[in-house]
Amino acid sequence: MYVAVKGGERAIANAHKLLAEERRGDPSVPELSVEQIASQLTIAVHRVMAEGSLYDPELAALAVKQARGDLIEAIFLLRAYRTTLPRLAYSLPLETGRMTVRRRISSTFKDVPGGQILGPTFDYTHRLLDFSLAATNGAAPAAEPGPADPPAAVPGVVDILDRQGLIEASAPADPERPIGDLTREPLNLPAERDLRLQNLARGDEGFLLSLAYSTQRGYGGSHPFVGELRVGEAAVEIEPPELGFPIEIGEITLTECQMVNQFKGSKSEPPQFTRGYGLVFGHCERKAMSMALVDRALRGRELGEEPNAPARDEEFVLMHSDNIQASGFTEHLKLPHHVDFQAELEQIRKMRRRAEEPSE
Amino acid sequence: MTEQPILRVRGVSKSYGRRIGCADVDLDVYAGEVVAVVGESGSGKTTLLNCLGGNLEPDAGSIAYRFTGDDWQEFLTLSESRRRLLMRTELGFVRQNPRDGLRLRVTAGANVGERLMAVGARHYGRIREAAVEWLERVEIDAGRIDDFPLAFSGGMQQRLQIARNLVSGPKLVYMDEPTGGLDVSVQARLLDLLRRLADDLGLAAVIVTHDLGVARLLAERMMVMRGGRVVESGLTDQLLDDPQHPYTQLLAASVLTP
Amino acid sequence: MTNPAERVTNPAERVTNPGYNYAYLDEQTKRMVRRALLKAVAVPGYQVPFASREMPLPYGWGTGGIQVTASVIGPDDTLKVIDQGADDTTNAVSIRQFFARVAGVRTTERTAEATLIQTRHRVPETPLREGQILVYQVPLPEPLRKLEPRETETRRMHALSEYGLMSVKLYEDVTRHGRIATSYDYPVMVEERYVMAPSPTPKFDNPKMHRSPALQLFGAGREKRIYAVPPYTRVRSLDFDDYPFEVQEFDTPCALCGSSGVYLDEIITDDQGGKMFVCSDTDFCAQRVAAAGDSQGARDPQGAGGLQ
Numbered sequence: 065m066y067v068a069v070k071g072g073e074r075a076i077a078n079a080h081k082l083l084a085e086e087r088r089g090d091p092s093v094p095e096l097s098v099e100q101i102a103s104q105l106t107i108a109v110h111r112v113m114a115e116g117s118l119y120d121p122e123l124a125a126l127a128v129k130q131a132r133g134d135l136i137e138a139i140f141l142l143r144a145y146r147t148t149l150p151r152l153a154y155s156l157p158l159e160t161g162r163m164t165v166r167r168r169i170s171s172t173f174k175d176v177p178g179g180q181i182l183g184p185t186f187d188y189t190h191r192l193l194d195f196s197l198a199a200t201n202g203a204a205p206a207a208e209p210g211p212a213d214p215p216a217a218v219p220g221v222v223d224i225l226d227r228q229g230l231i232e233a234s235a236p237a238d239p240e241r242p243i244g245d246l247t248r249e250p251l252n253l254p255a256e257r258d259l260r261l262q263n264l265a266r267g268d269e270g271f272l273l274s275l276a277y278s279t280q281r282g283y284g285g286s287h288p289f290v291g292e293l294r295v296g297e298a299a300v301e302i303e304p305p306e307l308g309f310p311i312e313i314g315e316i317t318l319t320e321c322q323m324v325n326q327f328k329g330s331k332s333e334p335p336q337f338t339r340g341y342g343l344v345f346g347h348c349e350r351k352a353m354s355m356a357l358v359d360r361a362l363r364g365r366e367l368g369e370e371p372n373a374p375a376r377d378e379e380f381v382l383m384h385s386d387n388i389q390a391s392g393f394t395e396h397l398k399l400p401h402h403v404d405f406q407a408e409l410e411q412i413r414k415m416r417r418r419a420e421e422p423s424e
Numbered sequence: 425m426t427e428q429p430i431l432r433v434r435g436v437s438k439s440y441g442r443r444i445g446c447a448d449v450d451l452d453v454y455a456g457e458v459v460a461v462v463g464e465s466g467s468g469k470t471t472l473l474n475c476l477g478g479n480l481e482p483d484a485g486s487i488a489y490r491f492t493g494d495d496w497q498e499f500l501t502l503s504e505s506r507r508r509l510l511m512r513t514e515l516g517f518v519r520q521n522p523r524d525g526l527r528l529r530v531t532a533g534a535n536v537g538e539r540l541m542a543v544g545a546r547h548y549g550r551i552r553e554a555a556v557e558w559l560e561r562v563e564i565d566a567g568r569i570d571d572f573p574l575a576f577s578g579g580m581q582q583r584l585q586i587a588r589n590l591v592s593g594p595k596l597v598y599m600d601e602p603t604g605g606l607d608v609s610v611q612a613r614l615l616d617l618l619r620r621l622a623d624d625l626g627l628a629a630v631i632v633t634h635d636l637g638v639a640r641l642l643a644e645r646m647m648v649m650r651g652g653r654v655v656e657s658g659l660t661d662q663l664l665d666d667p668q669h670p671y672t673q674l675l676a677a678s679v680l681t682p
Numbered sequence: 683m684t685n686p687a688e689r690v691t692n693p694a695e696r697v698t699n700p701g702y703n704y705a706y707l708d709e710q711t712k713r714m715v716r717r718a719l720l721k722a723v724a725v726p727g728y729q730v731p732f733a734s735r736e737m738p739l740p741y742g743w744g745t746g747g748i749q750v751t752a753s754v755i756g757p758d759d760t761l762k763v764i765d766q767g768a769d770d771t772t773n774a775v776s777i778r779q780f781f782a783r784v785a786g787v788r789t790t791e792r793t794a795e796a797t798l799i800q801t802r803h804r805v806p807e808t809p810l811r812e813g814q815i816l817v818y819q820v821p822l823p824e825p826l827r828k829l830e831p832r833e834t835e836t837r838r839m840h841a842l843s844e845y846g847l848m849s850v851k852l853y854e855d856v857t858r859h860g861r862i863a864t865s866y867d868y869p870v871m872v873e874e875r876y877v878m879a880p881s882p883t884p885k886f887d888n889p890k891m892h893r894s895p896a897l898q899l900f901g902a903g904r905e906k907r908i909y910a911v912p913p914y915t916r917v918r919s920l921d922f923d924d925y926p927f928e929v930q931e932f933d934t935p936c937a938l939c940g941s942s943g944v945y946l947d948e949i950i951t952d953d954q955g956g957k958m959f960v961c962s963d964t965d966f967c968a969q970r971v972a973a974a975g976d977s978q979g980a981r982d983p984q985g986a987g988g989l990q
Contacts, residue, residue: 392741542846
């Protein structure tokens with residue numbers, strides 16, 4: 065008789081075995097190693113770390129492997145792992161001005177102190193399939209070595225505007241107000257910028273990209289320029305209270321974007337450039353730029369702009385940016401809903417009966 | 425007219441940064457009288473109305489309201505819940521654009537019935553009866569009770585908004601350019617309706633308008649504002665026939681006499 | 683009641699899942715959830731924001747309920763998990779296995795034996811008793827959300843008890859459909875103060891929430907809200923005096939156990955329009971069949987089939 069979504073214990077176990085089989089694929093093909101993924105699918109691994117909110121290339125690569133390349137699934141695996149980890153310490157604010165820059169461009173000035181550094185980028189590659197990559201024996205051509213001692217610290221381009229007073233001052237940290245932690249406290253709206261940026265930093269790349277794009281097409285435009293986009297390695301420091309001085313605990317790869325936006329001024333603010341900020345784990349330029357554009361769009365309350373576009377609508381953006389929430393809730397429609405469906409069925413039948421009755 | 429006003433406004437001021445919205449406004453409104461606040465755009469009349477209606481928080485001043493039973497309450501220090509309750513019961517606010525004051529996605533009947541339900545009406549049949557009665561009072565065919573506001577003409581939408589406000593039997597209604605977006609003939613009909621409703625119901629109203637014709641038709645008293653300040657106030661007829669302040673003289677002279 | 687946090691120190695109880703804390707969540711998180719639960723119990727029907735954690739199950743699949751259960755469960759509990767009223771639906775099986783593994787608790791399918799019941803979409807037919815806890819999985823905790831998408835505005839509406847908009851929705855239902863057309867997740871008024879979403883249970887189950895002797899806890903993980911209906915709290919389904927709330931009625935009794943006045947699943951038996959109605963509550967049905975089976979010869983109760 066009744067074969068429904070019932071009697072699941074054995075079915076679930078079998079489904080999991082099938083999944084493992086499919087994950088492995090053709091057994092005559094060598095199995096992917098986590099090292100291979102971590103070193104050759106770096107952009108995928110970086111995205112998983114960024115949106116998984118956990119900097120650990122090895123675990124992220126493992127998640128990519130376990131998820132069969134489904135990056136949102138991999139992000140989910142990393143998040144669910146992250147949530148069980150104890151909080152040992154909060155790091156000091158990262159000094160991105162002191163990071164070792166591998167790539168750094170500004171579209172606002174032809175040349176900038178520290179120079180434009182193109183670095184490893186897809187930009188200016190011709191998107192032609194490279195059939196030589198289909199063979200697996202190729203070694204990459206060696207890049208020309210850079211200057212023997214690259215500049216230790218490359219100053220931020222936006223700081224130049226800052227010194228001339230042409231861009232809004234970046235708000236100084238308020239020691240009285242601790243920085244919020246989105247993963248420890250529920251998000252209450254309206255949210256301050258610290259929580260907004262945290263939300264965007266772990267938000268879905270595709271969602272932020274589309275929102276950013278919408279601002280460029282007129283839905284809440286802010287006339288942006290890439291003040292600076294930089295990729296490189298920055299040191300993470302903590303200051304254990306028992307030591308009383310900071311110690312370096314490691315180095316992470318980051319992408320940072322400072323977007324510079326036109327601003328005509330308001331009742332309280334003179335005309336000046338305004339900032340949008342993006343900071344992402346790993347090498348994720350698209351995400352960092354999108355984040356910076358959306359960050360700027362969300363500053364309407366502070367700058368006196370109407371919340372008249374999706375990207376300017378704080379509740380809309382912050383409540384829908386998380387792909388783990390979004391995919392979970394969208395995919396939960398796969399769960400049985402027959403009790404509610406039954407209720408609707410009865411309701412519709414009743415209403416149809418009523419509609420068919422001859423009216424008095 | 426009773427001896428005591430039902431609304432006593434003193435020294436209400438509101439600025440936007442360095443720009444003055446309205447400054448130091450006094451106003452008394454007595455039961456059953458219509459007061460017009462006139463002035464050109466930027467004169468502060470809408471700022472004043474928004475302060476009175478609780479849409480804006482004034483920087484200074486007092487807005488005292490006399491409840492049934494001679495109980496004076498300071499509107500500005502009422503809790504938000506009491507204030508919002510008051511705005512749904514004893515007071516009303518008619519917006520210039522009816523679309524801002526209506527729920528466009530629910531039927532005309534629900535628009536009218538909402539205030540009743542908000543204060544606890546739980547009998548569908550009686551809510552509907554009240555809605556029918558009010559639609560008829562504002563000259564909307566009761567057969568349209570289940571239509572959506574967007575299917576109505578601009579004049580009908582405005583009348584629907586008025587019905588939606590009056591259903592709870594308010595004593596005082598604030599109106600922001602209620603005839604603003606309407607054709608001249610439609611305006612005339614609405615003014616006529618407002619005049620009649622005010623008389624029949626003993627309703628007091630503060631009407632903001634840039635149109636001295638509206639003031640002359642509806643208001644016993646009027647107040648002229650310019651640059652956020654009141655320049656002159658008094659009986660409408662007197663003010664229009666014998667304006668004292670040069671600005672009022674200018675305004676009055678620019679109106680075609682009927 | 684002993685505090686589960688203290689019991690965790692006994693290493694023998696952690697054997698079930700080395701590497702994770704008892705009942706998966708760390709003790710700090712459990713304390714945070716329990717604080718939210720206490721507040722929720724103190725203010726019945728009020729949605730308490732809490733710092734919902736990522737769980738190893740997807741959002742929308744019961745993460746709120748799981749966090750609530752994980753925060754109140756102890757080794758002495760007996761856990762029952764149902765989805766759509768049934769103990770053997772895939773998601774119920776999955777969540778039950780999760781707690782059997784991470785909390786090492788006894789599990790049961792018998793409503794009467796359970797101290798803790800996690801549910802999705804149903805309230806058991808067997809009346810609950812004092813001391814039992816019913817944990818609901820909630821996808822959308824905000825009953826006003828479909829009328830007003832803004833969280834800032836709905837919170838204000840709750841704070842000020844401004845529920846006119848909810849009545850407007852009911853009014854529109856009656857106007858358009860001749861009845862209140864909500865059949866599940868039917869909004870209720872708790873203790874005459876807060877309008878609350880009962881989670882997507884059929885409205886059939888609403889009356890069971892009213893003055894229930896059991897503690898009812900609601901967890902919405904994705905939306906980060908917890909709320910509660912303490913024992914013996916008034917829960918009134920919203921309606922009009924002249925269009926009173928009514929529950930679904932089925933024309934036929936359950937084809938397996940013969941019960942009437944219970945909620946039934948409609949089972950399509952062939953593609954010719956054949957169908958039968960059976961209890962949605964599999965435990966209730968099985969108990970009834972077993973009781974009758976002593977005299978009549980057993981019929982195959984539900985659950986004989988299964989996913990292949």
